[in-house]
Amino acid sequence: MGALxxxxxxxxxxxxxxxxxxxxxxxxxxxxxxxxxxxxxxVCPTCGSYAGREVIEIKSPKKAG
Ligand SMILES: [Zn+2]
Incomplete structure (x- = not known):
């Protein structure tokens, strides 16, 4: 048994x-x-921009893509 x-x-x-x-x-x-x-x-999850430029592509309709 360990210390108590x-x-x-x-x-x-x-x-x-x-x-x-x-x-x-x-x-x-x-x-x-x-x-x-x-x-x-x-990165902004709405438009995908960071530091004034687009970094990621946003798939607008959630199911399509
Ligand atoms: Zn944005």
Whole structure:
């Protein structure tokens, strides 16, 4: 059997240790090309542009293609 803690680690102490571990939600940005919301530093999923040029081809109707 492995080592076990000698005493209970209270929820308050656990929370104090984890207070710096909170994750932030992914930052949202707006595409300069089509002004639709997209993830920051990502290719726009609506028009496929990044840094002022088209990077990926967008298949507009979702099933066709
Ligand atoms: Zn766009």
């Amino acid at each position: 803690p000698k005493q209970k680690y209270a929820k308050a102490r656990r929370g104090k240790r984890r207070q710096h571990l909170e994750t932030s939600p992914p930052s949202l940005d707006y595409c300069p090309q089509c002004h639709s919301p997209k993830l920051a530093y990502h």
